[in-house]
Amino acid sequence: xxxxxxxxxxxxxxxxxxxxxxxxxxxxxxxxxxxxxxxxxxxxxxxxxxxxxxxxxxxxxxxxxxxxxxxxxxxxxxxxxxxxxxxxxxxxxx
Numbered sequence: 001x002x003x004x005x006x007x008x009x010x011x012x013x014x015x016x017x018x019x020x021x022x023x024x025x026x027x028x029x030x031x032x033x034x035x036x037x038x039x040x041x042x043x044x045x046x047x048x049x050x051x052x053x054x055x056x057x058x059x060x061x062x063x064x065x066x067x068x069x070x071x072x073x074x075x076x077x078x079x080x081x082x083x084x085x086x087x088x089x090x091x092x093x094x
Contacts, residue, residue, distance in 0.1 A: 020082060028088045035083025039075035046071055 019042065027034040047068045054064045 019078065020086065023079075023082050023086060024088070027083075028086055030083070032080050032083035035079035035081070035086075036076050037079070038082075039077075039079025040072070043068075043072045043075040046075075 019038070022042075023035060023038055027038050030037070050064055050068055050071075053059065054061070
């Protein structure tokens with residue numbers, strides 16, 4: 001696993017980048033609540049992807065359940081953090 005660890009870091013960086021870009025493009029005005037909403041929506045998509053993996057790979061069902069549960073908690077926390085930190089740039093006036 002350690003020989004492939006860099007792929008985990010790259011994958012997490014891509015997820016963070018996508019989350020922040022999606023938040024900035026349509027959720028930023030809503031603050032923390034909008035960040036949590038985005039986290040929940042993205043986790044619903046992730047659960048769908050996990051279900052697809054479950055259908056084609058030999059993983060136990062409880063791994064699907066616990067992975068989805070922990071993913072939901074993680075994305076709610078991430079959404080709250082992004083919503084609390086991200087501040088849209090002020091509109092320019094001419």
